[in-house]
Amino acid sequence: MSLPDGAEAGAPFFADVAGAPAGAEAVWLTAADGTRLRAVAWRHEAARGTAVVFPGRTEFAEKYGRVVQALVERGLAVVVLDWRGQGLSDRHPRNPMLGHVQDFRDYQQDVTALLDFATxxxxxxxxxxxxxxxxxxxxxxxxxxxxxxxxxxLSxxxxxxxxxxxxxxxxxxxxxxxxxxGFGARLMPGTRPGPTAHAGFQDNALTSDAATFGWCARQIEAHPELSLGGPSMQWTYAAIEEMTRLYIAPLPRLPMLVMLGDAESVVSSTAIRTRVAQMASGELLDLPGARHEIFMEGPETLARVWQRIDRFLAEVPTRREPSAPARPA
Structure with a gap:
């Protein structure tokens, strides 16, 4: 396996809990600032393209095993990353359970490392x-x-x-x-120092499907090193600053399918609807009864999701429409 400079084979991947297809290639990547990141790839002999998976906060490659399986079944190669500060990537040195980043732009170093790996x-x-x-x-x-x-x-x-x-x-x-x-690396008030996603199914904001909720909980029970607690105050500040910049930035001119549950309570549904309405080639897929984690919902919702993704993949041009480079927001 050819790897980019600074990459190292032999990173772990916990196939026992992932529900992922065979053939996972897990590696350590090194971002430009020296941060060690875990990435996992699945090749496909007759791939018609590559899906690059960006997980959410607290998440890790194994959680997307079932998503990877569905993408591979659709003829795609796949790469997925553990962001800095979570999963098996480098974490806060004094408090590994703290979700922390100094600046959201730091994540773009992770993106560069992942895309270089795919190349x-x-x-x-x-x-x-x-x-x-x-x-x-x-x-x-x-x-x-x-x-x-x-x-x-986008989910x-x-x-x-x-x-x-x-x-x-x-x-x-x-x-x-x-x-x-000097308190930016302290836990955000009102959040949990322990695993945030699995405090209990009742009234959880993530999924309406008890079976999938239990599956996700068993992943971190089996491999607690994958779990993460609440965000730091600096992560929260950095997130708000980046969202503010992006909300006034020009939107990219490429087809975008945005999925939103009508029981969403984590992110702003109003902001999502507003931005999709401003897109040149955007479509919003409303999902009745779905909560925040669309890909972790029940079979009925997932059937609608993958049916629409199939149509999206069939309709998207294989070349991006040229546009003027966006000014940094």
Missing amino acids: ALDLPGPRYLVAHSMGGCIGLRTLLERAEFCGAI APMWRLQMRAATRELTSKMTQLANLT
Whole structure:
């Protein structure tokens, strides 16, 4: 396997809990700032393109095993990444359970490392972005600044958090002050120091499907090193700042399928609907009864999701429409 400079084979992948297809190739990548990242790839002998998966906050490659299986069944090669600060990638040195990043632009270093890895593997184009929540925030920045992708499939993208404008402004000021006074690496008040996604099925905001919720919980029970707690105050400030910049940035001119559940309570449905309405080639797929994690919903919702993704993949041009480079927002 040819690898980019700084990459190392032999990273673990916990196939026992992933539900992923065979053939996973897990490696360690090194971002430009020296951060070690885990990436996993699945090649396909007759691939008609490559899906690049951007997970959400707290997530890891194994959680997307079933998604990878569905993508491979559709004739795609796949690469997925553990973002810095979560999964098996490098974490906060003093508190590994803390979800922390100094600046959201740091994630673009992770993106570069992942796409260089896909290139080194000679994974075929066209490339499709498949992103969830925080991955949709990072992904929108990527689509604005890079031209590799011909289409994007976004699940509940984190373009604003579900909070009132006054609360958002207060939170931004409070977390900025915390960072300036040396407390940015403290846990965000009101969040959990332990695993956030699996406090209990009742009233959870992530999925309405008890079976899938249980499957996700068993993943981190079997491999607790994959779990993550709440975000730091600096992560929260950095996220709000990046979402604010992106909300006024020009939108990329490429086909985008955006999926949103009508029981969404984590990210702002209003912001998503507003931005999709402004897109040149955007479509919103409304999913009745679905919560935040669209790809972790029950069989009825997933049947609709994959049926629409099939149509999207069939309709997307294999070359991206030329457009003027976006100015950094």
